[in-house]
Amino acid sequence: MMRKLDQRGIAALEFCLIAIPLFTLMFVIFDLGRYALTAQSLRALANAGAREIMVGTTGNACYTDAAITKTAPTCSGDPLSTAQKQAAAPFLFRGGLTPTLNIPATGSSPITVTASQPGFTMLMPIWGTKLNAPSASTLIPF
Template identity: 70%
Template sequence: MRKLDQRGIGAMEFCLVAAPLFILMFAIFDLGRYAITMQSLRTLANAGARTWMINDCFVNSVMSRTSPTCSGDPLPSTAEKKAVAPMLFAGGLSPTLNTTTGGSALTVTASEPSFSMLMPIWGTSLNNPSASTTIPF
């Protein structure tokens, strides 16, 4: 019997294993980036809610048992937002912080409108993440 030529088998096996390995590796990096962004958005929303609670618009309203009239961005400057959540500004991104008053709660929402996942396997379901903090009164 003749011995079969085994040259190139290592390269072929690497090609078969490399594609799923790299897809898995980049998917893990992408999900880690998303998790860091979500945690930073939660931190930013909590800092905004804390600012409204300390601010006169919320404290005075609660003391007088009226609905607070807080609106807008509790942390208006970029420097204040960077101090709270610096990871949100990586790659030139800029988070937004909004406040809404409804019913018996004040809601502070932090969002990253220009964030998008790098891997196309996720679709658009994880793009534009946001996190909210609600303060009852």
């Protein structure tokens, strides 16, 4: 006569085997989604900075002035105020972080507007430090 094997605890064991890959996959999806949203917000911020240089609604029209006088533009610094940055990319200000917008003073064509998010870190340590410094840039030909 055969005895029936005890099946208690099998469901808990199966859950333990599946839980680690399941939660790892979930956190990878959250982490990469957060990175993609940050990268897209940085692109929007760089585009807003480029638009401000070309249109110059707040008196920072170095591109327009250079186009009128037919000289090389000498734009540099940060063309947007903090309020303008927050309006262009509000997601970047979550968690106490502040994005930076920079235009190197080159006096040549094209002008490069670079937006970056210092202090950004990925949630999962499996990525290393490669994805911890997202940035985006926009080129303005002259």
